[in-house]
Amino acid sequence: MDRDKLEMRPDAAADWPDRIYDTLKANGITQVALVPDAGHSRLIRRCLADNAMTVVTLTTEEEGVALLCGAWLGGVKGVLLMQSSGVGNCINMLSLSHIHRTPLPMIVTMRGDFAEFNPAQVPMGQATQTVLEAMGTLVHRADRPEDVAETVDATLRLAFNTFRPAATLLGQRLIGAKTFGKD
């Protein structure tokens, strides 16, 4: 059934991923570290098409934390894109952002959140905000398309102006919006 698609992605007409891209550009982000997620696929395409952005596809999300700490050492601003399950892979590496006071913005697409159908997504999805906050990350959520750009902008500003990890969680309601109630 369409309403039980294994991967959720935004409606093709939803342009909030483009607004995230615009926000990254406006904040001078040039290094983009990611483990792909369907919810981020449109944003990833925009970043890959941008010759001024270096896109680094990681084998595991914790690599991205260390990568962005290195980028900042060299004066470059980056962002980490991942799914909520990937947050679990980052926990200890987030220590680096703390002890070095490295700006570390993350944009997390949520699973195990709103109308999830895959039981395996639920434990980490439900723990995502808690574990990020346990590691000192400032967390904001966006569940409506009109809130996305403003929330991502706030996360970037918090990270780079106050030298710490900060995350925007993009709710599953936002990402899977079109899947529900169709067909």
Place this chain on the structure above:
Amino acid sequence: MAEYPNRRDVVRALLEDRGDLLVIAGLGASAWDITAIGDHPRNLPLWGGMGGAAMMGLGLALAQPAAKVLVITGDGEMLMALGAMATIAVQKPPNLSVVVLDNEHYSETGNQETATKHGVDLAAMARGAGLAGARTLTRLDEVPALRAQIHAGGGPVFAVQKIAPGNLPLVLPPRDGSILQARMREAVLGPTAHHQL
């Protein structure tokens, strides 16, 4: 069989006439080693984040393509970051080198054996990931050629240097990571490093 060289002799030879070389050291003995040779603003010895050294080097190398970046880490730390070999190989930064000091033990925690003691070949894994030319060195007199390669910028370079096991006297770097980060940023970016938006 001749003994493998002392780790600090290896690091001293690697860092000879270092110029503007940026050095990231994995947590534990590698961090003490680069500090024993001489603490430096262009040193970033890690106190934590095990498995992050090579990736931190990649982020820095991509950010500063005109600089040479050397990651010095241990076999235990590198074994925690095998995926980084693939990530680095795909990015192909010509200015990044990773040297693994391999004593086949977790020397900081009671000298337990690592996987390399049992035949796991980090250089072969690196070649398999696409880091062509990755190799294992066993002698101190091989280090000057490796040092020259690091400065030549034809990387990414990946080398495993076998070293003698055992702990050397602790030589601790500054413990405040914010100082370690800030001093390297200032060395790389100049006095405006702390005024960037």
